[in-house]
Amino acid sequence: MRRKLAAAAMELFATQGYEATTVDEIAARAGVARRTFFRHFRSKEEAIFPDHDDTLVRAAAVLDAAPPHEHPLDTVCRGIKEVMRMYAAAPTVSVERYRLTREVPALREREIASVARYERLFTRYLLGHFDEGAHHDGDDDPLLAEVAASAVVTAHNHVLRRWLRAGGQGDVETQLDHAFAIVRETFGSGIGARPSRPAAAPRRRCRRRTRTRWW
Incomplete structure (x- = not known):
């Protein structure tokens, strides 16, 4: 229904x-x-947006069932692929929804709220696999986990936006894998592993959060 x-x-x-x-x-x-x-x-x-609740559950299930040997960022990248599969399952509907979302502020705000739920899910997961205190002299602020989760979502958004603008055409899985490889190369050494060199001195960091949307 x-x-x-x-x-x-x-x-x-x-x-x-x-x-x-x-x-x-x-x-x-x-x-x-x-x-x-x-x-x-x-x-x-x-x-x-009828499918985001179910998709969030599927993404969480991917995280919960992750094998112990898998890198946490790889797990998160697999989790967010559930979102892309939701869009790719109905390309015509997804392209029309993209058009409407760009034109109607209320729909854009709704999509932003949905994205925030995924980011929170991925941030919580990454926090369980990362001790930022090893990098910042005991400061256990979750900054890196939040940034890494945001990077995964941003990579997904970039590919999704390009696919939607192309009318839902193209090999989206290959494009996603390429985008995620860039994220893993950038953040992979900080999550799931401690640094091999001494921690840097604490630095002042801006905590202002920006809102992200799928496109």
Whole structure:
């Protein structure tokens, strides 16, 4: 039912515009009552992203089932591939959603909120495999884990955005693997392993967090 409602919302947003579309119209297009819509979604913005909850669960399952010998960054990269698979499973819908998200601020904000959930999941996982105190004289601030998680998401975003702009065409798996190789080369020595040289003196760091979206 969630996907049926989402498909109805996408059709109406595309034909008559996001602002002009009401929840009642979405429910009618899907052939259900208004109360049925609200059993599945809290708002019409939420209806355009029906799969993020399930995808987050699948990504978490990848992390939970990681073999002990696997590098933590490799595990996170495998986890975020669940997001790309969600988009690649329905290229036409994904491309249209990309167009709508770029045009409608409310949808863009909803997507940003979804991205933040993935970043938090990956940051928590990396924190469990990294002791930043070894690098900063006992300062256990989670900066590097947060930056590494953000880098994985940014690499994914770059490839996803390029794929969407190409109309959902191209070998997205190969492009992702190339992007993730750059992330591993940059951050791989800091997570899952202690440095071989003495820790550098503590430095002042800016903690301001920026918001990321898939595109």
